[in-house]
Amino acid sequence: MTEYSHISVLRDEAVAALEPVDGGVYLDGTFGGGGYSRVVLERAACCLYAIDRDPDAVARGRDLAGAYPGRFEIMQGRISELSVLLAARAVVALDGAVFDLGLSSYQIDDPARGFSFRQDGPLDMRMGGEGRDAATLVNLCAESELADIFFKYGEEKAARRVARAIVERRKTQKFTTTADLAGVIRSVVRPDKSGIDPATRSFQALRIAVNEELSDIEAALEQAAALLRPGGRLVVVSFHSLEDRIVKHFFAGCAGRLPAASRHDPAGLVPVAAPRFKLVTKSPILPSAAEIGSNPRARSAKLRTMERLAA
Known part of the structure; x- marks a missing residue:
């Protein structure tokens, strides 16, 4: 299967936010139609691992692997299993990870x-x-x-x-x-x-x-963030308020942006740890009018990015 007809929402914006570089190790946590993976591999001479729980998507990914021998591998599984899947391949750190949380056109159509x-x-x-x-x-x-x-x-x-x-x-x-x-x-x-x-x-x-999508997202964000090297970026595109709420809250917590505990709450006496991340996108990036016009399924998408700070 060589025809990639799925239209990846905010594809160029997501890959630009990921900032792939030669020699880096990256994760596409939601392979789908392969739109993000293909551009990442074209953009830099890097190594990319991809995950999808859909056997049909994995089959498409094996086709893409043939075009980038030694640089790309597709793994079948849930995003909540990403740390185990990567560890089985001796991957213990990432230079970036990207997630497109929406359904692929292959699934919808x-x-x-x-x-x-x-x-x-x-x-x-x-x-x-x-x-x-x-x-x-x-x-x-x-x-x-x-x-x-x-x-x-x-x-x-x-x-x-x-x-x-x-x-x-x-x-x-x-x-x-x-x-x-x-x-x-x-x-x-x-x-x-x-x-x-x-x-x-x-x-x-x-x-x-x-x-069980929401619990999968929560687990995946935790695991991907833990694997990022300093300077590594976590890029997430969400498609409805429940997804975006999870991403926004997680990013805010990692960047130390959550409201402080009340002075009457004993938790307020515990020293606050220094933020591990910084927000690259203070407000989400939205699709352009042109993208929505050509792909109406993009209309609700929001892209958020955070970056791991130096240890």
Whole structure:
């Protein structure tokens, strides 16, 4: 597979923020369509490791490895396993790491993967093909658990109505397809002024729950930051508020930018450690109007960067 049709959001901005140099060792934590990896390898004579839990993405990565022998390796696994995956290859430090937290176009546009309701497909949503799929959650979770998923991971205000409608429908017929589920959601959630399909937030919530995405992000940020050499950069592109909130809070903590503890809080008596990082982007970098025009999926993206300070 040599055709890389996936459009990597903020690709040039992300690679520029990473600042790859000859002889450096880098990580692309979310290979996807390979857009970031290809540009990093073109930009510098460096060594790049990439991770993806999707077997199809790993297959694409092996094709790219053939174009850069000895400089690129793709590893199948979760980003929360990055330190173990790298250690198995004797990599104990990085000069930079980049994460594109969004789904790839390959995943969204393939009806068989079940990520989107734009085309009907099986209710799956598993990035790696293992574990519980979305149909299992929708058909077996208690109403209260479903409501929590829709509210917590989709920020869906009508979470209880959606959960109730799903539970009532599944009493007579189980859910198996994306179009079926989307139709039930639309029957109880009215369109709003944003123009977003009423099923969007609930589908996002199920995808996050199925893949345990937020806990993976938290673990990956911790591990990648710990591996950075002085001057090394951590670059993250997020696509919705839940992801960006995690990244923003983590970066602020590493840079010593979190609010100080109250003088009435005993934690305020503990000496504050010197910051380990500095923020390269005080405010997130957003896609240009031209990029959004050519790739509407870029509209919600935010890029944040921090750099490891000298020891």
